[in-house]
Amino acid sequence: MKKEPIAIMEFLLLIALLLCLIPTGCKKEAEHKSAHTAQSPENEQSGSYFTIRVSPKWHPQTQFAGMYMAIKKGYYADHKLKVEVLPYTPIEQQLESIRTDKSDVVSMDLLQAIKLYHDHKELVNIGQTAQRNSVFLVGRKSRGIRSLNDFNGKRLGIWRSSSNLITKAYLQDYNIDVELVPIEWSINLFTQNVVDIINVMSYNEYHQILQAGIPEDDLFVISLDLPDYSIPDEGYYVKADFYRQHPKECRDFIKATMDGWTYAFTHPDETLDEIISIMQDAKIKVNRSHQIWMLKEMKKVVLANPALMGKLDVNDFDKANHLLKRTKTIGHDVKYEEFYPSAHK
Amino acid sequence: MPTSRSHSLAYQLISFVFVAMLLLFFGSTLLTRLIYKKIILDAQLQNMRHLAHERVHQLDGFMETVSTAAGISLELIYNQGVDHSAFEEHLRSTLISNPGIYSVCYLTHPEKGNKPVVYYYYRGKHHKNIISTDHYRFNDWYQIPTISGKALWIEPWYDIDGRGGQLVSYSLPIYQKGKSIGVLRYDVSLDYLRQLPSTCVVSDNLESFVVSSTGTLITFRDPELVMNHSLFSLAQDYDSDDLYNLGAAMINGEIGNMYISGDSPLGKQWIAYFPLVSNHWSVGVAIHKNDLMDTMRLILWIQVITSVLIFLSVTGIIYGRVVRVNKPLKSLANAAAKIGAGDFDASLPSLGQIHEINELTQSFASMQSSLKDYIQNLRITTEEKDKIRGDVIYASEIQTKLIPKNSEHPFNIKELRAYGILEPAGDIGGDLYDYFVIDENHFCFVIADVLGKGIVAAMSMAMISTFLPSIAPYHIRSSELLSKLNSFLCRNNIEDNFVTIFLGVLNIKTGELEYSNCGHVPLLIRKIDRRLMRYNETHSTALGVFDGITIDSSTIKLDVGDEIILYTDGITEAQNAQEEFLGMKGLEKIIGELRNPNPERNAKYILESVKSFAAGSSHQDDITLLLIDYKRPELMG
Numbered sequence: 001m002k003k004e005p006i007a008i009m010e011f012l013l014l015i016a017l018l019l020c021l022i023p024t025g026c027k028k029e030a031e032h033k034s035a036h037t038a039q040s041p042e043n044e045q046s047g048s049y050f051t052i053r054v055s056p057k058w059h060p061q062t063q064f065a066g067m068y069m070a071i072k073k074g075y076y077a078d079h080k081l082k083v084e085v086l087p088y089t090p091i092e093q094q095l096e097s098i099r100t101d102k103s104d105v106v107s108m109d110l111l112q113a114i115k116l117y118h119d120h121k122e123l124v125n126i127g128q129t130a131q132r133n134s135v136f137l138v139g140r141k142s143r144g145i146r147s148l149n150d151f152n153g154k155r156l157g158i159w160r161s162s163s164n165l166i167t168k169a170y171l172q173d174y175n176i177d178v179e180l181v182p183i184e185w186s187i188n189l190f191t192q193n194v195v196d197i198i199n200v201m202s203y204n205e206y207h208q209i210l211q212a213g214i215p216e217d218d219l220f221v222i223s224l225d226l227p228d229y230s231i232p233d234e235g236y237y238v239k240a241d242f243y244r245q246h247p248k249e250c251r252d253f254i255k256a257t258m259d260g261w262t263y264a265f266t267h268p269d270e271t272l273d274e275i276i277s278i279m280q281d282a283k284i285k286v287n288r289s290h291q292i293w294m295l296k297e298m299k300k301v302v303l304a305n306p307a308l309m310g311k312l313d314v315n316d317f318d319k320a321n322h323l324l325k326r327t328k329t330i331g332h333d334v335k336y337e338e339f340y341p342s343a344h345k
Numbered sequence: 346m347p348t349s350r351s352h353s354l355a356y357q358l359i360s361f362v363f364v365a366m367l368l369l370f371f372g373s374t375l376l377t378r379l380i381y382k383k384i385i386l387d388a389q390l391q392n393m394r395h396l397a398h399e400r401v402h403q404l405d406g407f408m409e410t411v412s413t414a415a416g417i418s419l420e421l422i423y424n425q426g427v428d429h430s431a432f433e434e435h436l437r438s439t440l441i442s443n444p445g446i447y448s449v450c451y452l453t454h455p456e457k458g459n460k461p462v463v464y465y466y467y468r469g470k471h472h473k474n475i476i477s478t479d480h481y482r483f484n485d486w487y488q489i490p491t492i493s494g495k496a497l498w499i500e501p502w503y504d505i506d507g508r509g510g511q512l513v514s515y516s517l518p519i520y521q522k523g524k525s526i527g528v529l530r531y532d533v534s535l536d537y538l539r540q541l542p543s544t545c546v547v548s549d550n551l552e553s554f555v556v557s558s559t560g561t562l563i564t565f566r567d568p569e570l571v572m573n574h575s576l577f578s579l580a581q582d583y584d585s586d587d588l589y590n591l592g593a594a595m596i597n598g599e600i601g602n603m604y605i606s607g608d609s610p611l612g613k614q615w616i617a618y619f620p621l622v623s624n625h626w627s628v629g630v631a632i633h634k635n636d637l638m639d640t641m642r643l644i645l646w647i648q649v650i651t652s653v654l655i656f657l658s659v660t661g662i663i664y665g666r667v668v669r670v671n672k673p674l675k676s677l678a679n680a681a682a683k684i685g686a687g688d689f690d691a692s693l694p695s696l697g698q699i700h701e702i703n704e705l706t707q708s709f710a711s712m713q714s715s716l717k718d719y720i721q722n723l724r725i726t727t728e729e730k731d732k733i734r735g736d737v738i739y740a741s742e743i744q745t746k747l748i749p750k751n752s753e754h755p756f757n758i759k760e761l762r763a764y765g766i767l768e769p770a771g772d773i774g775g776d777l778y779d780y781f782v783i784d785e786n787h788f789c790f791v792i793a794d795v796l797g798k799g800i801v802a803a804m805s806m807a808m809i810s811t812f813l814p815s816i817a818p819y820h821i822r823s824s825e826l827l828s829k830l831n832s833f834l835c836r837n838n839i840e841d842n843f844v845t846i847f848l849g850v851l852n853i854k855t856g857e858l859e860y861s862n863c864g865h866v867p868l869l870i871r872k873i874d875r876r877l878m879r880y881n882e883t884h885s886t887a888l889g890v891f892d893g894i895t896i897d898s899s900t901i902k903l904d905v906g907d908e909i910i911l912y913t914d915g916i917t918e919a920q921n922a923q924e925e926f927l928g929m930k931g932l933e934k935i936i937g938e939l940r941n942p943n944p945e946r947n948a949k950y951i952l953e954s955v956k957s958f959a960a961g962s963s964h965q966d967d968i969t970l971l972l973i974d975y976k977r978p979e980l981m982g
Contacts (some may be wrong), residue, residue: 090480184483188500194493211578212559213596285572289581
């Protein structure tokens, strides 16, 4: 296995965090001029609103529709919350931001978050957006990728963050000898045939590949929504201290966000109009058909287990814990109740 | 005579020409449209392909300039490194002389624990930074040339680390002793690219656009779509297979043209496309189908207007000519009406320039002359016929007067009742019946049928009816009377007509009847008990043919109440509608229906019955009946 560059980077960041751990003042006064903020006529006048600054894992898009619609429909305001969605930054900066109290909530993959907790006991889960895994491994039949064995000797574009752990575990379990090329977001390495296989999210990059003119019937696709690998990805995390101090606000934030998702799924047109407007304001590449696709796919992800909507399932957590231990990413189990303190609430 | 369905010649000619021209017009318009559409479409698409090619050539030229400048920079790096003034001067002059180059970036890989270093040049300014993060390593412009080892153009990207904005970059991997040491990147601003003449709108109705290797719109008339949409995302938005096929053709580097249906931003447009050589982009030139067909539409309008003008002209000419042709025809029609009314001297139109009308007029004049002569002859003939007709009527009256006038007791003879009927088939006939008194005891009666009809037969009848009474006082026997008559007829017979005749001489006192039947139908005597006696024997052939023939006679004695029934073959040979003869049986059947002897009533009954039988038949013959009933004096109360 290749050396893990991400782990080194995170270690360096942790050192930097310890050195720079200087109080940055009241988080309610945080300024993010470009942030998307819950609007309430009372916000500016009343001091009773609790501000939560969210650092998302990506630029505004339908992947975060629950949050945006909760802002738009005033679900956060109903709980006396003022939510600011900060501009996207790479994961390292997100972590730096929350560690330095420039943000309160980050969205992250479960595996990545468990590993972080295992290493630093720093961030805890307050709610889970995704209830299933959305990773696809995609190759082109026309370039000879017609089965898993065809991966051998080829280049595979893989997330550079630790959200690639599922893919790595899968490849390891099947003894696939493939050159891993870390990628962040672009599918161009795949469309320009620099890599032969790429891992993508079903709700995002997979559709981007289709919109780049690669016919669906030319694609060989492996979905990792498989019994041993179906570990949900995106959830919301805060510092453990933050949760201890504001447990109600954290729970209210998740509840309002899930209400936002429910509204988004039942009002897709309005949701898409809102998201596209936000994306256009942020000067982000957007087309409606891609956002429609994303909303449909996110519905499968968020409502995979409707009874657990917004919650971290202990089985998923155990599965993730097990995979991380099996791949020797972590040395010991992380406790569910510690990692997800609102589990017993 | 004009009918409600008839139309004037002008109307018929014009409507016929209108229909014919309409068909020709539609046919020619369709053909013209078909041919012109193909010609114009082919020409326009060829023009558009040339235009696309020209723009591709210009764009490739620009790209080539950038890649050449990048190549020179690479040589300098290889030869002298980057940390010296010559390299900076080279970049400064390159950026000045190439306004399209937005910025240049040179980035070294981290080596031996050293952090990567970035050199960034922008319009006379430059800076060198040590990079503390490594997210740059996951940008396309860095990853793709580094991994592939090739210099190439990168898909448009947003430079958040540099001066911002959307860029298109030419990235080159830099090697030292076979080892990759960094990446050199030449940036072109998309904003600059969009302002190039080769990517702008071509004309009022032609516009060009550029798509990247993934079909993303790099330039397009609607800036909202640029970088947000690819041809494939538009294909999804508008559910357009055409757009998808266009995108596939363009990113596959094909040259061609395609029509895009539907309501997408490229809908209802013809697109010609041509690929760039320097990268996998493609340039499209689009024209709306309505604009493309403007020329053809103009041609079709000209054709329509021309056709309408031709139709109106032809209609006017036809109408004028028809009126000119109609004028002598109308005169002829008026003349015909006058001639029809009896004015055979009505003047005909003078001859004109139309040959057919002249021929018609001459024929009409000839017909007028012939008709005039014919009518004159007809008048003479009619006058003559009327005269003959008058003679015939006169002869008929004479004939009527030659037969005895019916009275209940002829010559006041109490023992006898007689009633005769003679109905000639024409004005005059050849039948005869007569009776007269020879002396105080003898009563002579006769019935005859002269062969033929008309004047000759009537004359023969007249001769017989005058001859017999004249010789009867001298020849009391029937055979003698008829022998004399035969000799007379043979001597004076006209056209050898023969006569069948029955003549009887009745002794009024004794009831003894002596009779001769010369070729005539049998004598019938109806007894008082209604039995019918038929006497078939004849006593000679018909008279008037052979002189000197022997004529016998027979004698019977009549009983009281006997009714003598004499008739001609007009009775027995009467035909019904089925051309069946009445015959003797038919006559006997009618007689069987008679009641008590009464000559007048029975004669009329027989006549009506025969007429009833012959109703509907075209055959007609003289019909003559003579009925006499006898009551012997000594038996009369």
